[in-house]
Amino acid sequence: MAEIQLKGLAHSYNKHAENPEYAIRQMDHIWKDGGAYALLGPSGCGKSTLLNIISGLLASSEGEVLFDGVRVNDIPPQERNIAQVFQFPVVYDTMTVFDNLAFPLRNMKTSESKILTKVGEIAKILELTTVLNKKAANLTADEKQKVSMGRGLVRDDVSAILFDEPLTVIDPQLKWKLRRKLKQIQEKFKITMVYVTHDQLEASTFADKIALMYEGQVVQFGTPRELFEYPNHTFVGYFIGSPGMNLMAVQRCEQGLIFGDTVFTLNKYEQQCLDDSDSHNVKLGIRPEFVHVWDKPNGEAHLSEVEFVEDLGTYKIISLKFEGQTIKARLQEDQKVPHGQVYISFPEQWLMLYIDEYLVAKDGTYE
Ligand code: ADP
Ligand code: MG
Numbered sequence: 001m002a003e004i005q006l007k008g009l010a011h012s013y014n015k016h017a018e019n020p021e022y023a024i025r026q027m028d029h030i031w032k033d034g035g036a037y038a039l040l041g042p043s044g045c046g047k048s049t050l051l052n053i054i055s056g057l058l059a060s061s062e063g064e065v066l067f068d069g070v071r072v073n074d075i076p077p078q079e080r081n082i083a084q085v086f087q088f089p090v091v092y093d094t095m096t097v098f099d100n101l102a103f104p105l106r107n108m109k110t111s112e113s114k115i116l117t118k119v120g121e122i123a124k125i126l127e128l129t130t131v132l133n134k135k136a137a138n139l140t141a142d143e144k145q146k147v148s149m150g151r152g153l154v155r156d157d158v159s160a161i162l163f164d165e166p167l168t169v170i171d172p173q174l175k176w177k178l179r180r181k182l183k184q185i186q187e188k189f190k191i192t193m194v195y196v197t198h199d200q201l202e203a204s205t206f207a208d209k210i211a212l213m214y215e216g217q218v219v220q221f222g223t224p225r226e227l228f229e230y231p232n233h234t235f236v237g238y239f240i241g242s243p244g245m246n247l248m249a250v251q252r253c254e255q256g257l258i259f260g261d262t263v264f265t266l267n268k269y270e271q272q273c274l275d276d277s278d279s280h281n282v283k284l285g286i287r288p289e290f291v292h293v294w295d296k297p298n299g300e301a302h303l304s305e306v307e308f309v310e311d312l313g314t315y316k317i318i319s320l321k322f323e324g325q326t327i328k329a330r331l332q333e334d335q336k337v338p339h340g341q342v343y344i345s346f347p348e349q350w351l352m353l354y355i356d357e358y359l360v361a362k363d364g365t366y367e
Contacts, residue, residue, distance in 0.1 A: 002068045003030065003032055003068055003069075003192070004066070004159075004194075005029070005031075006064075008064065009050075009053065010022055010024050011023050011046075011049055015061045029218055033192055035208060036187075038203035039195070039211050040210050040211070040239075041213035043198055045213045046216040047213060048164055051196060054160075056075065082160050083152035083158045083160075083162070084162045084163075084164065088145075089141070089145045090148050096133055096134060096135055097134055097143075098123075098133065101150045102154075108155070119154060122150045125185065128143065128150060145166065149163075149182075159192065163182075167202070179206055212236050230352070231285070232358065234283060245288075246327045250264065250283060259325075264346075269362065270353045270360050283354040286351050286352065290346070292329075292345045293343070294342065295336070299345070302343060303342075304320040304322040304341070305322075306318060316331040316337065318330075320342065349362075
């Protein structure tokens with residue numbers, strides 16, 4: 001097991017072109033030993049590229065990969081001691097399930113008695129015991145992917161296991177179950193695991209910490225709760241949550257910021273940061289869960305108009321027209337659905353300031 005450190009990492013698939021594009025842009029990141037991590041982000045943001053660089057399938061154009069402080073850039077994949085599970089099953093069709101699972105162990109000259117124990121253990125966890133003697137060719141797609149995952153899990157000496165959207169081909173019920181099993185295995189053996197997904201739910205059920213990637217960079221690394229409560233970047237606000245954060249492009253004014261005719265004042269620290277910047281890309285963000293909706297005037301609440309309401313079964317999302325823009329709010333469970341004109345307020349604590357898309361912390365303490 002190992003700590004994986006990425007130092008000044010960058011990668012371009014066309015670095016000799018006149019204007020090379022970077023799939024990974026200047027990244028410094030540490031995956032601590034024994035942690036359960038998710039690498040979350042939309043398609044094309046560089047997740048697979050990053051995993052392939054860590055496992056050694058791909059050589060990065062710039063920067064270093066360190067395992068426990070030792071540079072591994074020049075070490076071939078098979079010597080890096082990393083198990084990688086891909087989106088689509090990789091199995092040896094002509095071999096039995098048992099032999100497929102035993103393969104990585106036999107490669108390392110593990111004794112047959114240890115192989116029997118280890119394969120048995122993993123087969124049990126993945127519910128493959130009854131098919132151990134079947135040829136892999138005769139398995140269902142689900143079973144084949146379980147075998148692929150099993151091959152990654154049989155070795156207890158690996159530095160880390162990297163999963164690249166491994167449950168894509170698995171049906172939803174089983175997906176949930178397998179994710180829990182992975183988590184159990186992680187907790188039991190404390191193997192460093194990096195689990196790639198584009199699904200926030202999958203990321204937060206598996207991982208203790210999520211690295212959210214956007215355009216080749218990790219824009220935030222934190223617990224699911226941190227990503228929800230303090231999105232470090234507008235993209236985190238947008239991508240995490242359902243629906244994502246409301247973002248208002250605001251203008252500077254004497255009292256602080258103005259959106260349409262509505263003035264927002266900032267706290268001292270935020271105002272100082274705003275004064276120190278000359279950017280015109282300033283936004284205020286608030287999550288739908290934190291917007292309050294009243295059917296009568298209430299203190300400083302702002303007038304707005306109900307556009308429509310979506311009933312999502314266990315909760316309702318209301319869309320409101322506020323200063324010409326749609327703002328979404330999540331209604332409280334027992335709250336009556338308002339109609340027509342309503343009043344909305346944005347609790348100061350949850351109204352976030354973004355300059356050039358990055359969060360300005362309320363008091364400068366959190367990231
Ligand atoms: P993700 O796994 O997050 O979907 P990828 O790492 O596959 O993202 O891709 C990141 C970027 O690199 C994309 O713009 C993609 O088109 C590009 N890319 C990926 N693989 C290659 C390749 N082999 N050659 C050229 N460009 C590639
Ligand atoms: Mg990918």
